[in-house]
Amino acid sequence: DQQVKQNSPSLSVQEGRISILNCDYTNSMFDYFLWYKKYPAEGPTFLISISSIKDKNEDGRFTVFLNKSAKHLSLHIVPSQPGDSAVYFCAASVTGANNLFFGTGTRLTVIP
Amino acid sequence: DAGITQSPRYKITETGRQVTLMCHQTWSHSYMFWYRQDLGHGLRLIYYSAAADITDKGEVPDGYVVSRSKTENFPLTLESATRSQTSVYFCASSESRGTMGTEAFFGQGTRLTVV
Secondary structure (H helix, E strand, C coil): CCCEECCCCEEEEECCCCEEEEEEECCCCCCEEEEEEECCCCCCEEEEEEECCCCEEEECCEEEEEECCCCEEEEEECCCCHHHCEEEEEEEECCCCCCCEECCCEEEEEEC | CCCEEEECCEEEECCCCCEEEEEEECCCCCEEEEEEEECCCEEEEEEEEEECCEEEECCCCCCEEECCCCCCECCEEECCCCHHHCEEEEEEEECCCCCHHHHCEECCCEEEEEC
């Protein structure tokens, strides 16, 4: 029973354009959301997070938007760069809990 | 080197064999975690540890055993490997439970194949 869902397994974007990665969740108890980036043969690395008290968090080219009523979050990358090509995992947790629930990942390819 | 390291990086074992995956971190983080990554499932928590000698089950603990006699090491043992345990295993560490998401660091992973 997947509590965090990433329905797009892959996404291709031209360099310089916007990449939008989507994530949906089902558990209304989740109050902390994260995006991780993963290159081949490496472990995931933390990218950006957002608390449920906010609806937007920005860090350089990366912005995460949270729509609590729709149980939906998205990651925007502007402008996209070839080095952004990786698998992106959405994750969610309850603050203070011991587990992160991960989505299945979206493979982003940025075409030069 | 500082960081979190897993060994081996790749392992092939036979059904029924015992196999241990190693994880070592140099930050003295209190929390350590084992995840497995499978197609269609993302990463799922197997076990975690809040401190030396304190461990607890995650989402998918069956068939696995962990121990944590020292803060820096968190080995994962498959007591009798099965084909369904073929996966990529990631170890992670975090300074505190409350900030696990932002301060969790993952190892490079161990790709385990059970034949």
